[in-house]
Amino acid sequence: MNAESQSNKSLQVIILAAGKGTRMYSNLPKVLHKLAGKSLVEHVIKSAEELEAESISLVYGHGGEQVKDLLIEKQLFWCEQKEQLGTGHAVQQAVKTISDAADVLILYGDVPLLSSGTLNKLREAKQDSSLALLTARLTNPHGYGRIVRDNKSKIEKIVEEKDASETEKVINEINSGVMIIDGDKLKLWLTKIGNNNAQGEYYLTDLIELAVLEGETVNSYIVDDNKQIEGINNKIQLAQLEREYQKRQAYTLMEKGVTLRDPARFDLRGSIETGQDVTIDINVIIEGHCKIGSNVTIGANTVLKNMTVGDNVEILENCILEKSIINNGCNIGPFARLRPETQLDENAKVGNFVEIKKAHIARGSKVNHLSYIGDTEMGENVNIGAGTITCNYDGAYKHLTKIGDNAFIGSNTALVAPIEIGEGATVGAGSTLSRNAEAEKLTFTRSGQKTLDGWKRPSK
Ligand code: UD1
Numbered sequence: 027m028n029a030e031s032q033s034n035k036s037l038q039v040i041i042l043a044a045g046k047g048t049r050m051y052s053n054l055p056k057v058l059h060k061l062a063g064k065s066l067v068e069h070v071i072k073s074a075e076e077l078e079a080e081s082i083s084l085v086y087g088h089g090g091e092q093v094k095d096l097l098i099e100k101q102l103f104w105c106e107q108k109e110q111l112g113t114g115h116a117v118q119q120a121v122k123t124i125s126d127a128a129d130v131l132i133l134y135g136d137v138p139l140l141s142s143g144t145l146n147k148l149r150e151a152k153q154d155s156s157l158a159l160l161t162a163r164l165t166n167p168h169g170y171g172r173i174v175r176d177n178k179s180k181i182e183k184i185v186e187e188k189d190a191s192e193t194e195k196v197i198n199e200i201n202s203g204v205m206i207i208d209g210d211k212l213k214l215w216l217t218k219i220g221n222n223n224a225q226g227e228y229y230l231t232d233l234i235e236l237a238v239l240e241g242e243t244v245n246s247y248i249v250d251d252n253k254q255i256e257g258i259n260n261k262i263q264l265a266q267l268e269r270e271y272q273k274r275q276a277y278t279l280m281e282k283g284v285t286l287r288d289p290a291r292f293d294l295r296g297s298i299e300t301g302q303d304v305t306i307d308i309n310v311i312i313e314g315h316c317k318i319g320s321n322v323t324i325g326a327n328t329v330l331k332n333m334t335v336g337d338n339v340e341i342l343e344n345c346i347l348e349k350s351i352i353n354n355g356c357n358i359g360p361f362a363r364l365r366p367e368t369q370l371d372e373n374a375k376v377g378n379f380v381e382i383k384k385a386h387i388a389r390g391s392k393v394n395h396l397s398y399i400g401d402t403e404m405g406e407n408v409n410i411g412a413g414t415i416t417c418n419y420d421g422a423y424k425h426l427t428k429i430g431d432n433a434f435i436g437s438n439t440a441l442v443a444p445i446e447i448g449e450g451a452t453v454g455a456g457s458t459l460s461r462n463a464e465a466e467k468l469t470f471t472r473s474g475q476k477t478l479d480g481w482k483r484p485s486k
């Protein structure tokens with residue numbers, strides 16, 4: 027059978043995720059711990075989805091409700107394994123979802139870097155045999171099941187570390203745990219495995235010896251990228267694979283022309299689209315999906331979450347920007363915060379210690395220093411003086427502030443919403459306005475300035 031006819035056979039995936047993850051020391055089930063902003067099991071599901079699997083069955087146990095809550099939108103068959111009696115027993119819980127004619131791919135929920143490309147290679151390696159194993163050659167094979175081959179290099183069986191003889195322990199080809207197997211054969215052989223071994227578990231790996239005894243050839247694909255088969259059992263491995271994943275993402279971005287000042291200090295927890303000449307300084311975190319235009323610089327220690335950024339934008343250091351749109355030519359920061367539903371039009375400027383929430387700032391307007399602008403509709407070329415606050419909340423409701431084109435708001439002004447500042451209006455510094463300000467006029471509230479003659483500062 028060639029690769030093409032192979033792909034005609036439907037593919038069903040079983041993901042094993044019932045293990046407790048004792049060594050994570052966490053209330054969170056192991057597979058829900060996050061790598062690059064996404065749970066471990068979601069990484070595995072993504073690879074399965076890329077293979078266009080007909081079905082995905084998830085074997086769950088510990089913390090099942092939490093796992094279900096997170097994956098509620100996924101199309102999955104949920105198979106509970108009440109007691110963790112071994113990998114063979116785990117797969118047994120999912121066989122009811124498997125059809126005889128399918129190719130069944132068995133994956134682990136705690137192996138997040140395995141790519142669909144590698145899995146396709148394994149599919150091809152299966153050819154016309156009943157099963158194929160994904161294996162690896164490791165310099166330190168300790169802990170893994172070893173692949174035992176005969177003198178013609180044909181696979182004979184897998185021996186678990188705890189059951190291995192001294193000569194078997196020397197074998198450096200290991201079982202990744204991932205296999206692809208005919209549905210009917212899987213069902214048949216699973217009924218034949220026992221638990222007479224060092225761990226008293228039902229080993230999925232015992233299927234290999236059974237297959238060989240029935241005269242089957244067991245094929246294999248040896249991965250060339252060992253990180254892909256690494257599983258996570260503790261926080262150290264979680265951090266190591268996180269770094270590895272981040273490094274791979276960073277290199278992919280650099281290959282596309284993005285300048286990363288230090289790829290080891292860049293975190294992408296989601297996805298990013300970039301134009302040309304994007305420069306990202308150290309300790310930048312990108313979350314969700316961000317779209318960045320051309321000629322954009324992002325300063326150190328800045329977080330962007332679900333942002334859309336146009337061309338020729340300069341974002342300085344230490345900004346926190348979320349679910350907002352920054353159009354071409356804007357300048358942001360340092361220390362600026364954009365909260366969701368903010369839109370900055372062309373050439374707007376948002377400076378230091380400015381918080382903007384749910385506001386539209388039209389082109390050329392400037393909010394340069396120490397301001398809060400919330401629930402605001404601002405026209406073009408407005409100048410907002412330092413320390414201006416929109417008082418948008420009365421304790422119960424949020425109210426709108428409207429500021430017309432070319433308005434000039436003096437420093438330290440409180441605009442008590444709902445309120446409208448007319449086009450070209452000027453508001454004197456230090457005002458607290460609770461009524462509208464007329465267009466083209468100067469409006470201010472201010473108590474007069476006094477000087478006391480003969481006053482003396484108290485002294486000791
Ligand atoms: C297993 C393999 C071993 C392989 C190694 C790769 C067996 C018997 N051994 O060993 O050959 O080298 O993986 O990492 O298969 N799980 C369940 N229910 C259970 C037991 C396990 O869902 O009852 C799940 C775990 O959550 C985990 C996966 O299966 O995702 C593997 O289990 P684990 O105990 O880590 O397998 P190993 O003993 O390390």
Ligand code: CA
């Ligand atoms: Ca085990």
